[in-house]
Amino acid sequence: MQLSERKEKILAAIVERYIATGEPVGSKTLLEFSSLPVSSATIRNEMAELSRLGFLDQPHTSAGRIPSQLGYRYYVDRLMNRYELPIQEKRLIEARLSDAGGEPQQILEQAGQVLAELTNCAVVSTTPSDDNAVIRRVELVPLGTHTAMMVMLSSSGILKSRVCRTDSELNLELIETFYNIVSKHFIGKSASEVSIALIQTLALSLGSKSLAISPLLVTLSDLAQLTEQTQLLLEGQSNLLNYTDYPNAYELMEFLRRGEPLTNLFSGHKTENDTNVLIGKENFYRELQDSSLIFSHYSVGGKDSGALGLIGPTRIDYARLIPSLKYLTEIVGSIMSDTLED
Amino acid sequence: MQLSERKEKILAAIVERYIATGEPVGSKTLLEFSSLPVSSATIRNEMAELSRLGFLDQPHTSAGRIPSQLGYRYYVDRLMNRYELPIQEKRLIEARLSDAGGEPQQILEQAGQVLAELTNCAVVSTTPSDDNAVIRRVELVPLGTHTAMMVMLSSSGILKSRVCRTDSELNLELIETFYNIVSKHFIGKSASEVSIALIQTLALSLGSKSLAISPLLVTLSDLAQLTEQTQLLLEGQSNLLNYTDYPNAYELMEFLRRGEPLTNLFSGHKTENDTNVLIGKENFYRELQDSSLIFSHYSVGGKDSGALGLIGPTRIDYARLIPSLKYLTEIVGSIMSDTLED
DNA sequence: AGTTAGCACTCTAACAGCGAGAGTGCTAAA
DNA sequence: TTTAGCACTCTCGCTGTTAGAGTGCTAACT
Secondary structure, eight states, X not given: OOOOHHHHHHHHHHHHHHHHHOSOBOHHHHHHHHOOSSOHHHHHHHHHHHHHHTSEEOSSTTSOBEEOHHHHHHIIIIIOOOOOOOHXXXXXXXXXXXXXXXXXXXXXXXXXXXXXXXXXXXXEEEOOOOTTOBEEEEEEEEOSSSEEEEEEEETTSOEEEEEEEOSSOOOHHHHHHHHHHHHHHTTTOBGGGOOHHHHHHHHHHTGGGHHHHHHHHHHHHHHHHHHHSOOXXXXXXXXXXXXXXXXXXXXXXXXXXXXXXXXXXXXXXXXXXXOEEEEGGGSSXXXXXXXXXXXXXXXXXXXXXXXXXXXXXXXXXXXXXXXXXXXXXXXXXHHHHHHHOO | OOOOHHHHHHHHHHHHHHHHHOSOBOHHHHHHHHOOSSOHHHHHHHHHHHHHHTSEEOSXXXXXXXXXXXXXXXXXXXXXXXXXXXXXXXXXXHHHHHTSOSSHHHHHHHHHHHHHHHHSSEEEEEOOOOTXXXXXXXXXXXXXXXXXXXXXXXXXXXXXXXXXXXXXXXXXXXXXXXXXXXXXXXXXXXXXXXXXXXXXHHHHHTGGGHHHHHHHHHHHHHHHHHHHSOOEEEEOGGGGGGOTTOTTHHHHHHHHHHOHHHHHHHHHSOOSSSOEEEEGGGSSXXXXXXXXXXXXXEEETTEEEEEEEEEEESSSOHHHHHHHHHHHHHHHHHHHHHHHOO
């Protein structure tokens, strides 16, 4: 639906004013604020119409108007002037991310913190998932006579480790056998190829050594699963507590902590244009229906591999947050790409 | 101060009742609940006296009594019957922790989750800090022609990694030189010995290779700092939102997130008996003065190295939480000890 | 001397009533 | 089509009232 220019101006002004103050906007307030060359009565008429069309809500008769979900949607899709980050700010952020440590998790953690500070929202992100990722390197570091730490690095840069305990003594021969098996059967394989079945057949084929080495292989398989699993990182949850809009922040925070729903949402809902904006009831999950979720996928080596998302009340500054998020996903993607392929 | 037996019974009953219900306890309620062989009038007299002595507070004249800070203190020190975890529960927890992955952070994360579920409190823990920890192993994994991932394992089992970018190409010779330097100058050294000065003199002594190798040495030094730094882990913060006692949970959650204050508190305040209990205003930090903090140090190899702590309102079930925390610290310590020295 | 019944007293929480203020929708005039 | 004006509605904050919970005190009882 296309609104008249004047209606658009009024809607935009209401959205922006409400985002800024959190108070319902009345016709008089709007008049001073928006400097339209009309009287408050005209604005009242237009507002009444916008209400009838479903773009505005009214908490009660004698209150001003607040944007409805549809109002926000129209604003985001057609009215909003994106507000880009100043260039110095961008440089600053870039420096912070470059300094994060270089691993995907570290970069995302830092990006999450930056975004949380910048936006006062909760920030979620998923670690890169790459269907073509393969095991790149496995190290076994003996810690004692029967324990060792195993470290696995995947081609997507994910590093995972576990401590492993063996029944028989961890001597040089055993370690060497392990490394042989690894380089022969695991390096270059994807995690999904490391099945229990493979582990079992391998163990069997080793005969007498089987018993000694199988704990190592089991750990190896665990690690392969871990490197493949997408992880959800969370930053700035406490920001949500500053919004009076959330009477029960607990439910939302528990939802975020659970992780899988969001991970699924992100992987199912590929970025169509650049940034996805889900407002209020547009969200599938009940726990998010009082919130807006803005998310965008970052791409490593030209391929979408994970996402960053912002969560706040529907009353957030879309014009500022969307470009910020977009910038962060771009820079995260480019830093990760740099690290992995040069 | 020693209270009469009857006063103690009444105080204990009030504390327990208030912990259970969160409502001020009146003389009549107490009568049904505690089954003392006296009338409500007598209880009233005793309660008045306990108020005068400072063990009870009264929100207002016509409300019941609630324990004062002193009341909780007396209860914790002398009245409380510790409520041990049932043995099956202990076994279950043990299994969960053994399965966590073996690294200190992984064990602590799991322990934190378990405790958060068990207690409905926020759980904090510090990673083991060991003044005698030394660098055990360093691995350099090339990722591209100019980037590599460096992984460092300390003798206390801490694993840290960073991605490092070099100006000149990462060829085999460079890598070999790096490993030589590492094994000669760094393995077996403590992190504090890895000073900037050392890095600089080393770089200088290498002459022509100096420029190529110095980014690697800088990263090495960064990693050494990281492995040495105590980290604060946080679980179950959202539990705090379930207590009506916290009008501004935001402040507390930000305090927990900041980390250093608690890290300092733990390291400064060594475990005297077995478990420390700081109630309300007994806490040094303003942000904790509406809360109780229970913490206890775990020991790895017979030496205190980190701590686990619970944070909740002063109105928490000390009798149940203290033994739970104590058990968790013991098991965390024993699992970590097992891993590192066998 | 300690305990108890009884009672007057105090304070809160909940509810109703009221007025001020904000903002609307409608009407009639420009 | 716009605007001034006005009656109307609804919230918010204040006040007053009442019911109920709980106390502290006194006087009687064991």
